[in-house]
Amino acid sequence: MKDTAEKIKEGYKEVIVVGFADRRGGSRYNFNLSMWRAQMTASHLVRHGVDANRIRIVAYGKELVDLIGSQPNQQRVAVVYRIK
Numbered sequence: 001m002k003d004t005a006e007k008i009k010e011g012y013k014e015v016i017v018v019g020f021a022d023r024r025g026g027s028r029y030n031f032n033l034s035m036w037r038a039q040m041t042a043s044h045l046v047r048h049g050v051d052a053n054r055i056r057i058v059a060y061g062k063e064l065v066d067l068i069g070s071q072p073n074q075q076r077v078a079v080v081y082r083i084k
Contacts, residue, residue: 005048010081014051017042019059020079022072027061034078035059041078044061 019038021030026084038057046052065075 002066004046005050008045008050008054008080008082012054012084014054014056014083015045016056016058016081016083017045018079018081019057020065020068020075020077021062022065022075024072027063027064031059031061034061037076037078041080045080 017038019034019036019041021034021037024030025033035057038059042052042055042057045055062075068075068077068079
């Protein structure tokens with residue numbers, strides 16, 4: 001993650017951190033869990049020098065999880081998308 005922060009600082013205008021959760025549990029619980037994952041990832045980036053104003057946070061819970069992978073361990077993630 002430190003390498004990601006360095007790359008962001010060197011030349012990306014902004015980043016979008018997207019949190020996901022697997023299918024187990026209710027929609028509200030999974031939304032909150034995916035938001036927590038995204039927030040923790042964003043906090044880590046800020047601790048490594050990324051300007052917080054350049055970070056957007058999105059949470060999708062389990063609704064779009066098939067875009068990430070078919071296995072639960074692939075779906076419990078936060079993904080960082082860098083925008084030039």
